Amino acid sequence: MTSPFAGLSxxxxxxxxxxxxxxxxxxxxxxxxxxGYSRQVVNQSAVGPAAVYSSNGIIGEGxxxxxxxxxxxxxLDEKYWRENIALGEWETKAxxxxxxxxxxxxxxxxxxxxxxEDFTAALEDLSTNPxxxxxxxxxRETALALCEYLNESAERLSELRNDMNQSLxxxxxxxxxxxxxxxxxxxxxxxxxxxGASTNEMEDQRGLLIDELAKIANIDVKQTSVGxxxxxxxxxxxxxxxxxxxxxxxxxxxDLSCYQITDGGDQNNMYGIRWxxxxxxxKIGGGVLKAYLDLRDxxxxxxxxxxxxxxxxxxxxxxxxxxxxxxxxxxxDGNDYYTGHADGVGTDGTTTNIHFFxxxxxxxxxxxxxxxxxxxxxxxxxxxxxxxxxxxSDILNDLDNIAAASSEGGSENNETINAIISLLxxxxxxxxGTPEDFMxxxxxxxxxxxxxxxxxxxxxxxxxxxxxxxRTSVSGVSTNEETANLTIYEQAYxxxxxxxxxxxxxxxxxxxxxxx
Amino acid sequence: xRITNSMLATNSVWNLNxxxxxxxxxxxxxxxxxxxxxPSDDPIVATRAIKxxxxxxxxxxxQSNVDDAISWMDVTENxxxxxxxxxxxxxxLTVQASNSTMTVDDKASIxxxxxxxxxxxxxxxxxxxxxxxxxxxxxxxxEPYTTDDxxxxxxxxxxxxxxxxxxxSISETxxxxxxxxNIGDMYEEGEDETIKYNIGYGNQLAVNVEGQDIIGQTAGGxxxxxxxxxxxxxxxDTTYKTAEIDSSTSPASVTFASQDFELDDILDDLDTDLxxxxxxxSDIGARSNYAAMTKNRLSNDEITYTKLMSNNEDIDVxxxxxxxxxxxxxxxxxxxxxxxxISKSLLDFIR
Numbered sequence: 001m002t003s004p005f006a007g008l009s010x011x012x013x014x015x016x017x018x019x020x021x022x023x024x025x026x027x028x029x030x031x032x033x034x035x036g037y038s039r040q041v042v043n044q045s046a047v048g049p050a051a052v053y054s055s056n057g058i059i060g061e062g063x064x065x066x067x068x069x070x071x072x073x074x075x076l077d078e079k080y081w082r083e084n085i086a087l088g089e090w091e092t093k094a095x096x097x098x099x100x101x102x103x104x105x106x107x108x109x110x111x112x113x114x115x116x117e118d119f120t121a122a123l124e125d126l127s128t129n130p131x132x133x134x135x136x137x138x139x140r141e142t143a144l145a146l147c148e149y150l151n152e153s154a155e156r157l158s159e160l161r162n163d164m165n166q167s168l169x170x171x172x173x174x175x176x177x178x179x180x181x182x183x184x185x186x187x188x189x190x191x192x193x194x195x196g197a198s199t200n201e202m203e204d205q206r207g208l209l210i211d212e213l214a215k216i217a218n219i220d221v222k223q224t225s226v227g228x229x230x231x232x233x234x235x236x237x238x239x240x241x242x243x244x245x246x247x248x249x250x251x252x253x254x255d256l257s258c259y260q261i262t263d264g265g266d267q268n269n270m271y272g273i274r275w276x277x278x279x280x281x282x283k284i285g286g287g288v289l290k291a292y293l294d295l296r297d298x299x300x301x302x303x304x305x306x307x308x309x310x311x312x313x314x315x316x317x318x319x320x321x322x323x324x325x326x327x328x329x330x331x332x333d334g335n336d337y338y339t340g341h342a343d344g345v346g347t348d349g350t351t352t353n354i355h356f357f358x359x360x361x362x363x364x365x366x367x368x369x370x371x372x373x374x375x376x377x378x379x380x381x382x383x384x385x386x387x388x389x390x391x392x393s394d395i396l397n398d399l400d401n402i403a404a405a406s407s408e409g410g411s412e413n414n415e416t417i418n419a420i421i422s423l424l425x426x427x428x429x430x431x432x433g434t435p436e437d438f439m440x441x442x443x444x445x446x447x448x449x450x451x452x453x454x455x456x457x458x459x460x461x462x463x464x465x466x467x468x469x470x471r472t473s474v475s476g477v478s479t480n481e482e483t484a485n486l487t488i489y490e491q492a493y494x495x496x497x498x499x500x501x502x503x504x505x506x507x508x509x510x511x512x513x514x515x516x
Numbered sequence: 517x518r519i520t521n522s523m524l525a526t527n528s529v530w531n532l533n534x535x536x537x538x539x540x541x542x543x544x545x546x547x548x549x550x551x552x553x554x555p556s557d558d559p560i561v562a563t564r565a566i567k568x569x570x571x572x573x574x575x576x577x578x579q580s581n582v583d584d585a586i587s588w589m590d591v592t593e594n595x596x597x598x599x600x601x602x603x604x605x606x607x608x609l610t611v612q613a614s615n616s617t618m619t620v621d622d623k624a625s626i627x628x629x630x631x632x633x634x635x636x637x638x639x640x641x642x643x644x645x646x647x648x649x650x651x652x653x654x655x656x657x658x659e660p661y662t663t664d665d666x667x668x669x670x671x672x673x674x675x676x677x678x679x680x681x682x683x684x685s686i687s688e689t690x691x692x693x694x695x696x697x698n699i700g701d702m703y704e705e706g707e708d709e710t711i712k713y714n715i716g717y718g719n720q721l722a723v724n725v726e727g728q729d730i731i732g733q734t735a736g737g738x739x740x741x742x743x744x745x746x747x748x749x750x751x752x753d754t755t756y757k758t759a760e761i762d763s764s765t766s767p768a769s770v771t772f773a774s775q776d777f778e779l780d781d782i783l784d785d786l787d788t789d790l791x792x793x794x795x796x797x798s799d800i801g802a803r804s805n806y807a808a809m810t811k812n813r814l815s816n817d818e819i820t821y822t823k824l825m826s827n828n829e830d831i832d833v834x835x836x837x838x839x840x841x842x843x844x845x846x847x848x849x850x851x852x853x854x855x856x857x858i859s860k861s862l863l864d865f866i867r
């Protein structure tokens with residue numbers, strides 16, 4: 001015999017279940033724009049008949065809410081993290097390389113080619129007016145502009161490199177902060193699920209943190225089941241590692257630290273990254289960090305990425321070889337092909353050995369002394385970098401020291417300047433051609449690298465977007481769906497409420513009959 | 517596939533962004549009139565652009581050099597033509613003076629004109645262009661031909677005809693002293709001082725003619741020596757002296773010799789002088805022609821390279837305009853659709 005009040009109890013259960021449904025729906029709708037939120041669904045089931053009191057327990061006892069679950073696909077998360085690592089890397093490379101392109105300023109009216117054209121035009125002018133002071137002034141000013149272009153480019157590249165170094169430190173701080181937060185969440189989730197409460201929101205939060213972390217470094221996320229918690233849920237340990245070294249292991253996190261490299265090598269005074277607990281260097285294989293390291297350290301040799309040092313080195317080589325050829329007529333291969341500026345004489349017809357380009361405005365006499373002491377031309381010119389190339393103080397102080405003439409002198413003697421103009425057009429000056437050709441090859445390398453990075457960034461963001469689409473397709477809130485659910489639960493609620501009043505009428509009837 | 521609100525939103529924004537980017541690129545191209553803004557937009561176009569710009573700039577230098585060369589040579593050519601006239605006139609006067617019916621007065625007036633012709637020759641040889649003496653080799657800042665107080669001609673500060681011709685009445689001891697004092701200032705043949713302008717890749721054009729190639733450079737055997745000889749002859753002398761300096765002894769020894777005036781010799785000398793000028797004239801004429809031809813070729817080159825440069829980096833305006841309007845209409849359509857899709861949900865229809 002069924003309990004006489006079973007109907008009321010079933011109706012009440014219906015009210016509770018549909019209320020839970022309404023609440024979850026409201027929760028979903030209010031989180032429709034919350035980042036990282038996974039929609040939740042009511043996991044409800046029918047309550048079977050209580051067979052204890054009766055042999056004819058064949059009627060169900062209504063419905064019940066088992067749990068409120070979040071809808072999430074772990075596989076898609078893992079895919080998303082993996083792809084995000086590559087996105088982080090190429091995104092940073094694409095933006096930084098674009099920045100380098102704007103440093104070199106080609107193609108435009110204020111890039112290298114314009115500066116170089118102005119300089120050659122001034123030299124040509126001087127060749128037809130060797131004694132003209134205004135032509136000489138023009139040569140000096142355009143040469144200064146060329147030096148300044150190189151100085152400024154070198155300086156901006158080295159600033160950019162320092163930026164990369166600073167960003168590296170920030171990124172390491174971020175990793176530490178994410179790792180700590182994730183470890184804390186792991187702890188909390190474990191505690192809360194042991195008590196049997198819901199951890200949906202915390203898990204969403206953890207997922208979001210890992211999303212961010214994946215963009216910074218090549219992390220590897222693993223979940224290992226180690227048993228069952230007292231609340232009955234599975235005890236899953238989340239571990240995150242970078243290059244095989246554990247970063248987060250359940251509720252524990254390891255810190256990374258930046259230290260100043262002082263080995264006197266190429267990366268002197270830059271930051272290295274190491275594990276605090278072991279003191280070993282971290283090998284970074286992806287993410288924003290890899291981009292920072294590649295761009296900061298890549299010198300383009302032996303298949304290493306062509307980062308900022310590669311372009312700095314090429315600019316240095318340009319400055320060095322150009323100055324050497326212009327001053328001495330000696331080309332990149334070390335052979336003397338032409339009459340250089342130092343072989344010519346100034347307007348007085350006697351002053352010679354003027355080194356037009358030098359470093360930090362060093363006087364020609366000083367360079368001459370170095371040569372006299374037995375330094376080779378290459379040794380002397382190895383002191384020149386794009387950062388310090390300048391005109392020698394002799395040229396800066398006295399225009400008459402510009403050596404247009406050959407040793408015979410004479411105000412219309414333009415033999416030296418003509419030789420210099422020819423050498424500037426000689427394909428052997430650099431191993432790769434004329435000054436323009438060399439600069440062109442730098443621009444071409446940079447342009448190709450940059451456009452490759454942009455393409456990679458484009459395709460990678462499309463992939464990440466795609467994965468994210470699939471992820472949101474599963475976990476995202478759809479207001480249409482929630483509205484439909486809302487209607488369903490509302491109707492269910494109304495129906496259950498109606499049932500209560502029906503049963504009420506039934507009991508009223510029964511009790512009234514009894515009392516009569 | 518389940519479509520959620522955030523998917524709709526991110527997809528709409530993503531697509532709008534893509535369309536906007538396309539519109540931005542199209543507009544950037546339109547407003548800069550350049551196909552590319554950064555080398556990464558198209559590395560090949562970028563490097564070609566640098567190359568072509570360099571070509572154009574170089575051709576422009578060459579054009580301005582050729583213009584300078586042509587003006588320089590025009591001035592030279594003019595001077596040489598004038599000099600040709602002067603020598604012709606000198607020759608006429610010489611023939612006229614040799615006529616036996618000439619009176620002393622007639623000779624005196626011819627001598628006067630002759631002196632003026634010599635003066636004129638000096639002026640022609642000191643022709644300047646933009647403040648530079650074009651016939652003086654490298655030393656364009658000083659008059660190449662000057663005279664000392666006695667009317668002796670100096671070329672680049674050196675006596676051209678210290679060894680004569682001299683008047684027969686000259687005091688030999690005084691003149692020997694003069695020679696010894698100025699032994700270091702005798703003109704000697706020097707190296708060529710050819711001024712070359714760049715008028716093409718590896719192509720240089722000599723623009724100047726040096727004074728010694730017009731006047732002659734051997735002492736006693738040049739145009740000024742001929743003038744001196746004529747002037748002495750017109751003065752009534754029948755002989756003149758030449759000096760010979762032997763600098764192997766110290767002090768140098770000077771010996772004198774007397775020569776007779778021979779009309780034929782003098783006319784021969786003048787012919788030699790004239791031929792020298794004519795050959796200089798034809799030389800400079802040939803070079804002028806070459807320069808003019810080069811100028812033509814350079815302007816063709818400029819057109820070609822400018823066209824190449826423009827084809828490489830400039831946009832096709834019609835195409836760019838179409839690109840802009842296409843991008844614009846696509847963007848507007850996308851905006852329209854997105855607005856409709858995002859704003860509606862089932863909620864709007866539930867009563």
